[in-house]
Amino acid sequence: MFNFHKDHKSLVIFSFLGFLILSLGIAVFPAYQSQNDTAPLPQVEPMNQAEIRGLAIFIEEGCVACHTQQVRSIEMDKTWGSRPSIPSDYYYSKQRMGTWRQSPSILGSERTGPDLTNIGMRQPSEQWHLLHLYNPRIVVSESIMPSYPWMFEEKANPDEGEKVLPVPAEYRKKGREIVPTQDALNLVAYLQSLKQAPLNNLPPEFIPSTNKKLDETTASTEGQGKSLLPDGKNLYMTHCSACHQAEGIGLPGAFPSLVRSPIVNDEDPELLIRIILQGYDARANFAQMPGFASQLSDEEIAAIANHERSSWGNNAPEVSTEDITNIREFVIKEQAL
């Protein structure tokens, strides 16, 4: 049917189709999906115009050649942020720059200079950043970072209201003052905006209490026929909803949805209970979940698990306090090994 040796048209069409299918499958669809699978953390403000222009200058000047913006969950990265980066952190900076321009890749792979994920927290001063850009040696004497003097103007008589940088005499020509351009100010606005949002504003109830016993006020009056369990919904709201949200829908790119989750609905509750006891950090596209073994009693965990297994359209068999006790014992033995 296809004679690639003699019919050049079928060769061209065939390779073009192959190229198209591979491009869609490997690049376009996954990118589209990850774009829709991520939402910003609630505390994060969208970037303003100055910050967006600053990001463009950051890319233009090739700052990414020496600076990363990714905190990995390994020991050596602990100095760069309060936690490892998650997809939600990149929500705004990963949006397309325009119809024809892709979202920029600012993750970086070289750390000749420090990671900048949290630089807005570490160094909030605008003046410091401006001086550092004009000539890094002014503020860090041993710095090997290049200077960016083209983002500044030398003026004999700066206008009133212009920002004159306090550049020491040995770094400028006699009689000349150094004034930042709008580019420099935008770039610094961008750097100041780089702050790692806390994963959640944990409510005060989160503070671990060591000897929590089943207390009567949280005990539900329903279901007294079977075992008397505390109010699972209440416990879920205080311990889980800050991340997984009241309706269990989670936050894409940070916290998974529990609605129709195969883990929550699994007939065998072992993994679900292990996750509540030990926490979970299995997938790169979500943040880390802390364990609750020291904060929640077996009754409380059973109540929460049952609330999750019977709410929001989930439907799985009930778990008992004994299930939790058994799995907790097993986990403790495992950890002792």
Ligand code: HEC
């Ligand atoms: C050739 C590599 C290189 C390039 C390119 C580079 N830097 Fe740097 N940068 C460094 C080094 C090394 C340091 C650490 C020494 C210092 O603070 O000056 C640094 C430090 C910094 C710091 C301070 C970080 C901290 O934790 O104190 C900021 C902010 C910064 N750079 C921003 C930029 C920006 C913005 C650009 C692009 C306009 C840029 N850098 C380009 C190497 C580089």
Ligand code: HEC
């Ligand atoms: C600090 C935020 C946080 C809190 C609080 C939290 N979780 Fe999670 N939870 C996560 C994250 C993040 C994951 C995904 C971890 C991964 O996959 O690496 C997760 C995963 C899960 C999963 C697996 C769901 C699935 O289908 O992937 C379940 C079930 C779960 N959590 C239940 C709970 C319960 C029950 C509580 C309350 C006792 C709770 N979580 C509290 C952050 C949290």
